[in-house]
Amino acid sequence: MKVLISGGGVAGLTLAYWLRRRGVEAVIVERAAHGRLGGYGIDFFGTGYDVAGRMGIVDRLAPHRLPVDSIDFVDAAGRVGARLTTPLLDKIIQGPHLALMHTTLEGALLDAVEGEVEIRFGETVTAVRDTGSAVEADFAGGGTQRFDLMVGADGIHSRTRELVFGPEPEFARYLGCRLACFPVADRYGWGRARVHCTEPGRQVVVYPTGRAGELIALFLFRSSRTGNVPRDERPGLLRSTFGGMGWLTPSLLAEAPADEPIFMDTMTQIVMPAWHRGRVALVGDACGCMTMVSAQGVSMAMAGAYVLAEELATRGDHRLAFAHYQERMRAEVSRRQRNAQMFTRSLVPGTRPGLVAQSLAQRLVMREAFAPVLRRRFGADSILPPQTSQPVKE
Template sequence: MKPTSVLISGGGIAGLTLAILLKRMGWEPTVVERNDAPSAEGYMMDFFGSGWDVAERMGLIGDLNAVHYPIKRIEFVRGDGRPYMTVPIERISRALSHRYVYLRRSDLERILFNRVRNKGVAVRFGTTIDTLTDRADGIAATFSDGTQGEFALVIGADGIHSRVRDLVFGSQRSFMRYLGYYVAAFHFPDSHHDLGNAVKIHEETDRTAMFYPLGAMRADATYLFRYPDVGHVPAGDRMALLRKVFAGAGWIIERVLDEQPGAAPVFFDSATQVAMPDWYAGRVALIGDACGCLTLLAGQGSHMAMAGAYVLAQELERAATHQEAFAAYQRFLKPHVEKRQRDAAWFSKYFVPSERSRPWLRRLAVDAIFSSLGIGLMMGQFGGKSVLANYK
């Protein structure tokens, strides 16, 4: 089909990747993002597999490799901070043929945003979509700042709480599958916690804390815990909830929370999947978490967001109509997403220790999974092979 204007709702990984790819193909994308600036929140993640494949095709590997954190190993630690198991990062990287980096989600968004800006793509921060009206030859949109626009297509890349999905497909609750966890992530000064060069993981019944060194004086924390589905937790209530849930926790877990200022920004969300029968309607399509959220438990959300953007862009370039492109995109990618969602739902039962867990047995299992032999099998199960390997 002939390249023309496209409105992309969401300036995260999926939306920015799509904007870059479509701009390269001659389209005129406009990105609207509800936040006032590129996100600085998020969590540390492994980047490999499908995400690496797309980044390589986009010429971003140099930017990814330029991100350096002093992380040499992963340590599972006891309540006194002493490790009972150590995994060299090199072992994980080697299992993935060194197509692997450790970076923060906001690092990837920054790399993509810099490319978007260099390409001259319009990004409107602090803006959301109010209404969408599907017309015979396009879609009319009104925005939260009072402006209007007309576009040939609209793509919802606006995450698990997608505004586009609500407007076009209906209430979000009907597509949600809660897996029983909440996750929180934030920065903290690491002047006296002695993380060294290791990611440190401490597990207790129904709750886990992970600490990542970012440099001599900075660190990231990720807190994961089982909890009833209470929906959205306002920013001002998040730290209080974390302190309540992790009261009495071992090692430095409580101390790090107590040291956080009340107004410090905290990434906070539920581990909730999005499962939809169809990812498109008329001139509107969804990508990334908006239609197929895997959750943090799958460890592949950013990878599949980039893969979805890549497949959609390719299909728009080669199809005669947007209907054909949307159908081909869904036909290829949806089975891959559904498999990963099933895997994550199964894995969620074991991701954090439960009252039925036997610590000695869990430690044996973790040791086997992260052994030189087990790590390759695990990474293969959790996205080590790109979904684009057989994509034509």
């Protein structure tokens, strides 16, 4: 069996690794020239950590954890109103966890498949035809190739989903917020903290990347505007939205890159009635994006890839494999999407009274007594059954 994977990010690389381990040939096409660029931090625990452990890459990831010992919530003057410390976070998660840069994880996954999986960088699929017995894919670089199956692992704005299932608006659930981020120089003598400053309708987050002298500035803001913002309009939109905000905001805005595009996107979930059609399936954000506020997007993308590879390798029929994969994953994804929906409503309050209520709630729950409540909110446990020894095809 030969499987085409569209997308060389976390989900696609994880899927290719496990397919290869189970004796299935995979080919990845990735539109970026040398792998994706993800200049933001992720919380890595639960199922994703479990899958990484089974891949043997945790030891590579651990030395690159972000140097963050606390999550601080400050006001416009920089005064700390609430703090989530590492010991409290340990009690909430109750298991191994890492804070990482997205590129650190993708780099480890790339190394794990190097020499084992064909990856065609700078390539995209332009057309897909399911003949019933195979999938024919046309490529932007020219040519057509047949595969037994195809999997779209190409993210929230999945081209595979558009070609096979329909346009994005049919499946998009916009949560009313946008986010943007870019790296800035550490001119502040930053410590080992991730710091959030919130005003009505907008929030700024700053944290160290682990690289000497570098921080990430993340901007969240309420917006009724959906769809893409052209790259040349993004700096102006940030300046107009965050103008007059306190704390470090003016300095951070002044460091917005002029010669490189600013990453900006909507807080949007993907909700679909079916994750597969014929010989084509979707995995990760392409079918079940939860948004960054879930703190589970990367972990569940790796979970979906692991489960899909397992089903394809053990079921004799791809239709059964796709159906069982969706059945195993959908409830877990839906639950995390609901949690993210609820949390987003209070993440960036739109009014001053809402902000006051948020501050009071933060002071209340950042205590050991509320660890079980926060634990239920984040859903940190691995969804995979304990691993048992099984033959692996090489």
